Amino acid sequence: MEGYTCIDKVESFEDGDMDNYKVNGYDILLSCVSGDFYAVEAICTHEYAELADGDLEDYFVTCPLHFACFDVRDGSVKDPPATKSLQTFEVRVEDNLIWISNSPKEVRT
Amino acid sequence: MNINEQYIIIGAGVSGVNAAATLRFEGFEGRVILIDKDHEFPYDRPPLSKDYLSGKIKEEDISLRAHEFFEKNNIELKLGKKVIDIDFDDQYIKLDDNEVIPWDKVLIAMGSKLRRLKIPGRELDNIYYLKTKKDAQQMKKDLKYVDDVVIIGAGFIGSEVAATCRQLGKKVTLIEAETVPLSKILGDYVGNFISDIHHSNGVRLLTNELVTEFKGTKKIEQVVTNTGKQIECQAVVVGVGVELDLSLFDGTKIKVEDGIEVDEYCESNIPGVFASGDCALWPYNGERIRVEHWNHAMNQGITAAKNMMNGKSEIYNTIPYFWSDQHDLKIQYLGFSKDWEKTVLRGSLEKQEFTMFYLNDNKIVSALFVNNPRNVLPTRKFMMRNTKIENISNLADEKRNIKKAFK
Ligand SMILES: Cc1cc2nc3c(=O)[nH]c(=O)nc-3n(C[C@H](O)[C@H](O)[C@H](O)COP(=O)(O)OP(=O)(O)OC[C@H]3O[C@@H](n4cnc5c(N)ncnc54)[C@H](O)[C@@H]3O)c2cc1C
Ligand code: FES
Numbered sequence: 001m002e003g004y005t006c007i008d009k010v011e012s013f014e015d016g017d018m019d020n021y022k023v024n025g026y027d028i029l030l031s032c033v034s035g036d037f038y039a040v041e042a043i044c045t046h047e048y049a050e051l052a053d054g055d056l057e058d059y060f061v062t063c064p065l066h067f068a069c070f071d072v073r074d075g076s077v078k079d080p081p082a083t084k085s086l087q088t089f090e091v092r093v094e095d096n097l098i099w100i101s102n103s104p105k106e107v108r109t
Numbered sequence: 110m111n112i113n114e115q116y117i118i119i120g121a122g123v124s125g126v127n128a129a130a131t132l133r134f135e136g137f138e139g140r141v142i143l144i145d146k147d148h149e150f151p152y153d154r155p156p157l158s159k160d161y162l163s164g165k166i167k168e169e170d171i172s173l174r175a176h177e178f179f180e181k182n183n184i185e186l187k188l189g190k191k192v193i194d195i196d197f198d199d200q201y202i203k204l205d206d207n208e209v210i211p212w213d214k215v216l217i218a219m220g221s222k223l224r225r226l227k228i229p230g231r232e233l234d235n236i237y238y239l240k241t242k243k244d245a246q247q248m249k250k251d252l253k254y255v256d257d258v259v260i261i262g263a264g265f266i267g268s269e270v271a272a273t274c275r276q277l278g279k280k281v282t283l284i285e286a287e288t289v290p291l292s293k294i295l296g297d298y299v300g301n302f303i304s305d306i307h308h309s310n311g312v313r314l315l316t317n318e319l320v321t322e323f324k325g326t327k328k329i330e331q332v333v334t335n336t337g338k339q340i341e342c343q344a345v346v347v348g349v350g351v352e353l354d355l356s357l358f359d360g361t362k363i364k365v366e367d368g369i370e371v372d373e374y375c376e377s378n379i380p381g382v383f384a385s386g387d388c389a390l391w392p393y394n395g396e397r398i399r400v401e402h403w404n405h406a407m408n409q410g411i412t413a414a415k416n417m418m419n420g421k422s423e424i425y426n427t428i429p430y431f432w433s434d435q436h437d438l439k440i441q442y443l444g445f446s447k448d449w450e451k452t453v454l455r456g457s458l459e460k461q462e463f464t465m466f467y468l469n470d471n472k473i474v475s476a477l478f479v480n481n482p483r484n485v486l487p488t489r490k491f492m493m494r495n496t497k498i499e500n501i502s503n504l505a506d507e508k509r510n511i512k513k514a515f516k
Contacts (some may be wrong), residue, residue, distance in 0.1 A: 055486035064482035065432060065441075066404060080127065081407060083174075 004099035024102040038072040039089035046082040114139035121145035124386030124410035125218035131414035146191035221351040221387040230323030263290035267348030368399040375413035385409035402431040444475030471497040
């Protein structure tokens with residue numbers, strides 16, 4: 001798939017799972033919610049912490065360091081202290097394989 | 110809504126700034142005036158003992174908000190102005206330039222100040238207290254010309270400064286009055302672990318020593334202890350805890366003890382007068398506590414702001430939390446406890462990756478995480494539920510997913 005990188009099989013994921021991947025130099029957090037996949041940047045925008053060490057509940061991932069919370073669907077901030085959204089990446093599933101776009105959806109404002 | 114009202118926030122630390130921001134995000138349309146005696150644009154304190162002091166991050170990285178944020182959100186910042194009087198009957202404050210500003214509601218987010226050592230020689234140069242950006246800048250500048258640093262107090266800030274000074278290549282002596290550092294909140298076992306970490310990182314740790322005198326001609330040259338030790342140095346950093354200055358409220362009707370007493374809505378005994386952050390004494394688990402933690406200051410400021418707008422609409426309910434970075438340790442701590450019946454260790458001290466649970470009556474009253482961020486949020490969720498652990502040994506079993514141990 002042009003512009004995408006295949007990272008794993010769908011079966012490797014259960015609902016509520018999160019995992020880190022490196023795609024085209026980007027550190028990406030892939031989460032699985034209600035059978036759908038969402039990819040956002042893997043590092044909190046507040047200071048520095050890996051979101052994969054945090055907690056995913058529904059569509060919301062909480063950072064383990066100061067508990068900022070983001071919506072994995074659009075990267076938006078739900079709880080402070082973060083004030084900047086996470087970058088998001090398009091995910092496609094084909095033939096039971098998960099593909100993540102090589103570049104973020106749009107440049108963060 | 111509240112368009113003709115005027116809210117004043119005293120203190121533009123993390124608590125006051127978040128309160129002001131929340132008022133706007135939640136749609137408050139009246140005037141918001143944020144006052145601080147500090148001249149600096151609102152900044153964050155935790156980096157002052159860590160990456161800002163070491164030079165890893167720059168001044169712009171420690172701003173609490175971008176400069177344009179306040180103007181864009183119509184928050185009137187008054188910097189370099191100290192509140193010197195507050196009248197709760199006629200509802201006004203007075204600033205040190207004699208400006209008088211009336212308020213409809215006020216949030217007191219004045220923070221705390223560092224306890225000073227009142228011992229001979231305290232007026233010598235190169236004795237530092239680290240609270241403000243200016244303190245950190247001065248220290249950074251002066252440390253360049255210093256080889257030997259003495260740090261007094263092996264609490265969290267003292268330990269962080271010790272670690273940062275080691276990074277900067279200084280010879281560091283850390284002096285602690287207790288036998289084991291941090292044992293009061295972490296116990297001897299973990300306290301000894303922290304001591305070992307200091308030793309292995311080249312910090313000379315002296316415990317059971319009280320500093321009794323500073324010696325020198327103009328600058329500090331020697332620190333003297335109660336056992337007669339004389340330690341040569343060119344700089345001293347004091348981190349012996351914080352205290353409050355509540356003299357502003359002397360003779361007023363606001364209820365003050367070791368902090369400004371507030372209820373679960375962050376409101377004091379005077380309706381319309383709120384307090385948050387380091388200076389607030391707030392209800393937690395059946396007692397009133399005061400903590401000097403960053404997350405608490407932020408979150409209580411946010412909840413206070415919501416309750417200022419919509420009276421008693423949101424309860425402040427949290428588990429106290431702080432983090433600390435020392436040497437290669439990422440430390441995180443949840444809860445509040447001075448005593449406990451049992452501890453359970455999950456992980457390994459040798460690997461420097463573990464969680465220590467502190468329990469009373471089979472409830473987790475606090476937990477310490479060392480290089481173990483994954484356990485923090487599951488533990489926090491469980492503590493929020495305030496329930497007993499059914500099988501304590503499960504907590505220690507690393508093969509069992511921590512979330513399952515909490516089922
Ligand atoms: C060096 C350092 C490192 C720290 N590291 C950590 C850490 O790693 N983790 C953690 O959880 N916590 C840490 N803390 C604690 C944390 O920073 C505080 O809990 C937090 O800053 C409290 O916020 P606050 O808004 O309540 O008070 P403050 O940040 O103290 O802000 C209060 C403000 O009120 C102003 N003020 C006071 N009186 C007046 C007056 N009369 N008129 C006008 N203005 C006034 C002060 O100038 C000040 O700017 C650290 C603190 C320091 C100093
Ligand atoms: S680093 Fe994620 S909230 Fe601070």
